[in-house]
Amino acid sequence: MDTDDVERWFGEYLAAYAACGRGETGTEALLAYYGDPLLITTDGGYFPLAGGPRIVAGVAPQIEAMRQAGYHHTEVLDFTITPINAKSALYRGTFSWQRADGTEFNRPTATYLITDGPAGHRISVLAVHAD
Template sequence: MNGDDVERWFGEYLAAFEACGRGERETDSLLAYYGVPLLVTTDAGFLALTSGDAVVGAVRQQIDGMRDAAYDHTATLDAEVTVLNAASALYRATFSRRRGDGSEVSRLTASYLVTDGREGRRISVLAAHSA
């Protein structure tokens, strides 16, 4: 795995996520970027999403909230890639989700374990950082 490739791939994922947030794509299209199972950890707890339907359901909650908030795009405030080995890397970033007028919807810092397996690159772990 190469850090520049991971950054490019994550940029493609972020563009797809943004399109979902604006209602231009369906949420299930993000299964091209999420692994199944997907492990998610937040202050609210830990989830092991073991089916595509469970992954889409969890992501759909975020997407619905973004659409309700008139979301337009995400600004990446900082990002760092750490290659762990030939099959995985950590992508850590702080994101600002914004409306079309530039006002902030929300801010999130998260770490993603990006893995390269049989189906290609996928996010296998999503860890939201405490505020």
């Protein structure tokens, strides 16, 4: 995969994610960026989510928590893109979730497996790093 293309596409995903976090769009808007199935892994467990309704239900609690915290935007603090083959790449990033006044309320690091299939780029695995 072309790293410039992945970086551009991931920027579009972050913009869509931010709009959801601010409550401007519904969580279902993220289905344009997530693979089906979507595999999520966190300290809390491993969650294979298949089908749009399950994917939305799986990410909705995080979006709701962002809204309750007053989320406004994400700043990308650091990222690397590692191509795996012609159809997949890893995106590892550290993000600063901020309120409108610029205060940070979360600093997650995550690795995403981005795949390229018939529907275009999709996040197939979302792995949230331990704190």
